[in-house]
Amino acid sequence: MSLLPKSTKRRGGNGNGSPAESEATGNGPQIEGALLRGGERRPANGNGNGNGNGEGNGKVNTQALKETATEIPIQAISWLDERTGGSSTLRGVLLRKVPAHDWSYTLGSAVLFAFVSQAVTGVFLAMYYDPSATQAYRSVQHITDEVFMGELVRGMHRWGATVMIILLFLHLGQTFLYGAYKYPREINWVIGVVLLVLTLAMGFTGYLLPFDQRSFWATIVGVNINASGPVMGPYLADFLRGGPEFGAATLSRFYAIHMLLIPGLMAALIGAHLYLVIRLGTTAPPWAKAKKRRELSREEI
Amino acid sequence: MPAAYDGETVTRRGLFTGGAMAAGGIATAAFALPALGFAVGPILEDAAEENFQDVGPEADFNTNTYVSKVISLPESEGTGEAGKTTIYLRRTDEKRDTDELGQLYIAISTRCTHLGCPVRYVTASERFICPCHGGVYSFDGKVSGGPPVRPLDRFETKVDRGRVLVGDRFSLNSKLERKKPRDPSNHLDGLWQYLYPSRPTT
Numbered sequence: 001m002s003l004l005p006k007s008t009k010r011r012g013g014n015g016n017g018s019p020a021e022s023e024a025t026g027n028g029p030q031i032e033g034a035l036l037r038g039g040e041r042r043p044a045n046g047n048g049n050g051n052g053n054g055e056g057n058g059k060v061n062t063q064a065l066k067e068t069a070t071e072i073p074i075q076a077i078s079w080l081d082e083r084t085g086g087s088s089t090l091r092g093v094l095l096r097k098v099p100a101h102d103w104s105y106t107l108g109s110a111v112l113f114a115f116v117s118q119a120v121t122g123v124f125l126a127m128y129y130d131p132s133a134t135q136a137y138r139s140v141q142h143i144t145d146e147v148f149m150g151e152l153v154r155g156m157h158r159w160g161a162t163v164m165i166i167l168l169f170l171h172l173g174q175t176f177l178y179g180a181y182k183y184p185r186e187i188n189w190v191i192g193v194v195l196l197v198l199t200l201a202m203g204f205t206g207y208l209l210p211f212d213q214r215s216f217w218a219t220i221v222g223v224n225i226n227a228s229g230p231v232m233g234p235y236l237a238d239f240l241r242g243g244p245e246f247g248a249a250t251l252s253r254f255y256a257i258h259m260l261l262i263p264g265l266m267a268a269l270i271g272a273h274l275y276l277v278i279r280l281g282t283t284a285p286p287w288a289k290a291k292k293r294r295e296l297s298r299e300e301i
Numbered sequence: 302m303p304a305a306y307d308g309e310t311v312t313r314r315g316l317f318t319g320g321a322m323a324a325g326g327i328a329t330a331a332f333a334l335p336a337l338g339f340a341v342g343p344i345l346e347d348a349a350e351e352n353f354q355d356v357g358p359e360a361d362f363n364t365n366t367y368v369s370k371v372i373s374l375p376e377s378e379g380t381g382e383a384g385k386t387t388i389y390l391r392r393t394d395e396k397r398d399t400d401e402l403g404q405l406y407i408a409i410s411t412r413c414t415h416l417g418c419p420v421r422y423v424t425a426s427e428r429f430i431c432p433c434h435g436g437v438y439s440f441d442g443k444v445s446g447g448p449p450v451r452p453l454d455r456f457e458t459k460v461d462r463g464r465v466l467v468g469d470r471f472s473l474n475s476k477l478e479r480k481k482p483r484d485p486s487n488h489l490d491g492l493w494q495y496l497y498p499s500r501p502t503t
Contacts (some may be wrong), residue, residue, distance in 0.1 A: 045430065133380040216383060217418060224416040228486035230496035237484050239342035244482075244502040245376035247384065249343065 029171040030263040035090035091277065099284035104178075108277070114164035115270065119204075121157040122259060129209065131255035133248045136211035159201055167198055188276040191269050198266050209249065219254070220246060345501055348360060350375075353459065353466040356390065362406060362465065364394040367422045372456075372467055385413045388467065389422050389429075389458060398441060400477040400485050408456035409442050414449040425427040429453060442474065450488045 081087045098105070128147055131140040143150040172192065175181055181189035208219040223246070227237035242249030303423035333396070347404045358371040367389035374384055389409040398407070418433035428445065429438035442453035452475065457468030472480045475488040480499075482487065487497035 086463035128381045133383060176442075217433075221416040221418065228416075230410075231498070234484050234487060234497060234500050235344050238500065238502050239341055241343070243343040244500075245374050246380070247376055248380050261412065286410055 019235055021173070077298055096220050096278065096281065098282050100288055101282065101285060104170075104174045105282060107167060107174050111164060111171050112270065112274075114160055115266065117160050118157060119134070119154050119263060122263075126259060131209070131249050131252050133211070133244055136209065137250060140210045142210075154208060161206060165199060165203060168199055172196065178283055178285055182283075185280055185299045186277070187282070188273060191273045191276070195266060195269050195273065199271070202258060202262050202266075205254045208251065208254045209258065216246075217248075217263065322371065324477075334349070344501070347501055351469055353457075353468045355464050356388075356467050357465060358393075359460060359463055359465055362390050362392050364392045364397075366424055367391050369422070370467075374450040382443075387419065388466065390458075390467075397486075400441075401481055402455075402459050405460060406465050407441075408458050408469055410454040410456060412428070412454060412485060414451050414453060414485050415447070420453065441477070443477070450493075451475060451483075451490065452487060454482065 006290070077087075123141065128139060128150070129142045130136060143154050145151075175189065175192065202221075204222055207222075208215045223237050223240050225239060227233045229236065238244060240250070240253070241247065242253045345365055352375045354372050356372065359471055363367055369387050369389055371385050371387055374386055388411060391407055393407055396443065399472065408496070411421075411429075413420050413431040413433065413436050415431065415436045418431050420429040420431045420436065420438065422429050427440045431438070431449070435447045436444070436449040438453050439445045439447070442455070444450075444452060452473045454472050456470050456471050459466050459468070470482045472483045472487075472489060474480060474494070480489050482503045483497060483499065488494055489497070
């Protein structure tokens with residue numbers, strides 16, 4: 001076991017000295033110890049202090065090599081875990097108890113995946129996109145026609161936006177129909193509705209960015225719909241346009257809102273949304289019934 | 302916290318806590334308020350200076366039909382082609398035009414007063430027609446059908462040494478009375494007009 005890093009410092013362990021026994025226990029419990037059981041983070045190492053096996057017989061001890069190979073990642077994980085406490089957090093997040101459920105419970109994760117996909121493709125599109133009124137259309141053409149796989153990345157961002165909104169509405173419908181907005185999850189419903197509005201705002205601001213005829217006029221119409229609100233509407237339209245007329249400032253405003261302001265807000269709110277999901281748990285589906293208490297049999301009494 | 306002495310109203314700790322919070326609040330406000338003002342500033346800026354553009358000699362225009370010209374909106378500077386707009390011009394016909402705007406040349410904005418799409422003048426029907434949501438306007442720009450809320454906007458015109466000049470945009474109510482320029486969708490008649498006051502930017 002000379003290949004193993006020194007293990008004398010480790011406490012715990014079941015004290016079995018022979019390598020055969022340690023192999024019999026396998027590494028499963030050790031991984032579990034590292035990842036799952038917060039209280040027993042230091043992996044139980046069955047090898048104890050060097051036991052002399054393999055020393056002196058001159059040939060390569062394949063079993064020791066094998067054990068080393070499995071030991072190193074476990075040690076790396078426990079090194080990290082000792083310093084971050086990550087395993088107890090991950091356990092609480094990933095291995096928490098959920099009620100008997102169906103596939104519709106995955107819709108929230110689906111929306112999250114769509115958001116991450118939009119964020120990643122959006123960041124890469126920003127590397128080629130030029131948010132100036134005279135260059136925007138040209139740069140989008142450049143992305144679509146000339147950049148390697150540009151058509152694919154832009155297509156994923158463009159269609160992913162639609163997919164995200166469809167998934168959002170399915171998620172909202174599922175939450176509503178399953179009554180998952182009720183006590184104590186009202187705040188999460190409210191956060192979810194704010195996220196819905198922000199996502200629609202992402203759709204509105206992103207629509208302008210290709211700066212072709214369709215997006216130009218759609219944005220004019222969209223801003224003027226905002227202007228139709230009484231009293232505050234015209235001011236809101238001025239804010240969106242950056243002035244009384246649609247101008248060069250409008251595109252850079254929309255771009256900043258689209259890629260900085262709203263994504264930041266959304267990331268923060270998604271964090272709060274997930275925190276509440278983990279804290280409160282998911283609602284059991286409406287058809288799930290609590291187990292009836294069984295009558296005790298005479299023998300049991 | 303027990304008071305240090307009788308009659309003490311603010312403890313030392315209370316004073317320091319409050320002081321630290323106030324300092325943090327002032328520091329935050331010092332960057333947040335200017336940043337917010339920076340973002341919303343355009344809604345408070347004054348309208349652009351008066352600006353007249355030459356659209357051609359008087360001989361180009363008549364009283365029977367509209368002639369289209371392209372002008373650039375001064376507020377849309379830097380947007381290239383997108384900052385240009387088509388307008389329709391004709392000479393006032395004293396028998397037909399009974400408004401009291403007192404302009405020799407009528408310059409009609411192509412911005413539909415429903416939601417801002419560009420209208421098109423159809424000579425055969427003497428109507429302006431909007432492609433987006435079906436707004437229709439008569440020869441003098443009054444609404445004759447569809448969703449628009451007020452007549453088409455117009456531009457100031459004047460004649461200088463035989464050339465027709467086009468200036469700032471203004472809006473009209475249904476009696477063709479002159480109003481400050483508004484956004485599309487803003488009503489200028491009846492009780493509705495009080496919900497859409499004019500703004501500093503226009």
